[in-house]
Amino acid sequence: MVDLTDIVFVGMSVVVVGGAISALEAREIVYGAIGLAFSFFGVAGLFFLLDAPFVAVFQITVYVGAVAVLILFTVMLVREGRWMRDSLSSTGRLVGVLTAVVLAVSLALAFAASSLLKTAEQATAPSFTGIGQYIAVQYAPALELLGLVLAAAILGAMMLAKVERKDKP
Amino acid sequence: MITLTDYLVVSGALFAVGAYGLVTKRNAMRLVFSVEMLINAANINFIAFNRYLWPEALGQTIVLFSIALAAGEAAVILAVVVVAYRLHEDVDVSELRSLEG
Numbered sequence: 001m002v003d004l005t006d007i008v009f010v011g012m013s014v015v016v017v018g019g020a021i022s023a024l025e026a027r028e029i030v031y032g033a034i035g036l037a038f039s040f041f042g043v044a045g046l047f048f049l050l051d052a053p054f055v056a057v058f059q060i061t062v063y064v065g066a067v068a069v070l071i072l073f074t075v076m077l078v079r080e081g082r083w084m085r086d087s088l089s090s091t092g093r094l095v096g097v098l099t100a101v102v103l104a105v106s107l108a109l110a111f112a113a114s115s116l117l118k119t120a121e122q123a124t125a126p127s128f129t130g131i132g133q134y135i136a137v138q139y140a141p142a143l144e145l146l147g148l149v150l151a152a153a154i155l156g157a158m159m160l161a162k163v164e165r166k167d168k169p
Numbered sequence: 170m171i172t173l174t175d176y177l178v179v180s181g182a183l184f185a186v187g188a189y190g191l192v193t194k195r196n197a198m199r200l201v202f203s204v205e206m207l208i209n210a211a212n213i214n215f216i217a218f219n220r221y222l223w224p225e226a227l228g229q230t231i232v233l234f235s236i237a238l239a240a241g242e243a244a245v246i247l248a249v250v251v252v253a254y255r256l257h258e259d260v261d262v263s264e265l266r267s268l269e270g
Contacts, residue, residue: 096193
């Protein structure tokens with residue numbers, strides 16, 4: 001029996017994997033960046049299907065809204081003819097495909113061997129109100145550290161850009 | 170009905186595509202794409218296992234941290250890419266050898 005959830009799941013999976021493939025194989029890297037944004041969006045759809053709406057919205061705002069746009073801006077800022085060139089040797093491509101296939105097959109075998117995966121879906125979804133308790137109580141130090149890491153990342157990115165500007169008075 | 174295995178298959182496929190990109194591509198931007206794909210595959214796994222196997226939202230909390238870290242990482246990598254491009258006029262990672270001894 002096919003219901004709406006299955007159709008949505010298949011559609012989102014196609015968006016995720018298809019977007020990822022087009023991100024790597026699109027001839028123009030700008031289109032690749034857009035494919036990557038679609039892939040992020042599909043992942044957010046999967047999160048919705050998994051009853052994690054808070055994480056899904058977070059994924060959309062941060063990944064689709066910030067990271068994908070940041071990537072798009074970078075691609076456009078440094079856009080040039082040589083930039084588009086993608087050195088493709090046939091042996092390199094063969095090795096890459098082989099790696100992906102071996103990885104996928106070994107993952108599939110591991111899935112098939114695991115008895116854990118036969119457990120049924122839980123009757124009630126984990127409530128996302130628990131996230132607040134985890135963040136505020138148990139993982140409060142991790143949250144503080146995360147803030148420091150993000151501040152350091154932003155400062156580092158700004159420093160990199162600033163050093164560059166000093167070269168060209 | 171969607172089982173846990175279905176989600177794991179999707180995330181495994183995404184991971185395989187990302188690994189393929191890491192091995193094949195020499196363009197720094199495509200490598201950034203690949204790393205983001207690997208992170209997203211791991212996040213799907215966290216949420217799926219959380220939904221099927223754990224009654225509390227611990228996996229979702231971890232994914233929130235992971236997404237925030239990935240955003241910071243992307244900002245730094247993109248800054249490095251822009252600087253490398255301005256210095257070398259190229260983003261082919263096999264051409265960036267100025268740190269080589």
